[in-house]
Amino acid sequence: MSDRAHLLRAIANARPDMETDVEHVLHLPELCPMTKNPKPGSTLTLRYRAQAQLLELFSLDAYIDGFVGHPVVRDMEFFVQTVAEDAAHLLGHEVEAVADVQFNRLRQGQRIRAVGRPAPLPPAQP
Template structure:
């Protein structure tokens, strides 16, 4: 039996459009869904707020999930995160972590854990936020003034 090499041409998976940014988060098919696979993406964050310069160097998001039928596609994940640069609604690091968890869960269709570590040099602080998004838990989008 021949298994196609998904690293050359990924088998198309699903995609999800972030309601806040319009960025598309794609998935690729897991070539071996019967294998228990834990996936972790560690994304070094760019400066997201041009006014404050936050978050600073060393800030990152860690996305964890058990891959069932799909993986998050890394190229679209990079574009997805960069869509938050200077965003007028997703402005705080806590909400960013929640939105990324929600979108990852919706793209994959199952539980996703996201941890954010945000270095805020102008405030002499580091903020760590952890979120678990599950399909069975309703998500209420907060209203911003």
């Protein structure tokens, strides 16, 4: 888990018995103060099959904002991997994160896909 994972919250799914796919499309802020990347229009999409809990929208925004100028999570690949892993850990099941990123000073974009899975539980003590 990242040092920003505590910012993420979940809410109860009112209909956990109903098959529901959830997709959050987040418009990314400028995460790097030096390069001003990613450029406006870059997005991060989180996808998961709803179970007992759902990601809470306001905390998800605050969590993403927590990475602005982060001293460790600096490249987009690591950022996407971290978000997928933190969300999966919170929800207790697989979460896919896909970023569509445009960069300043480059003639290229990048699409990054990471699948986060919750950490296994430690073995029970006898």
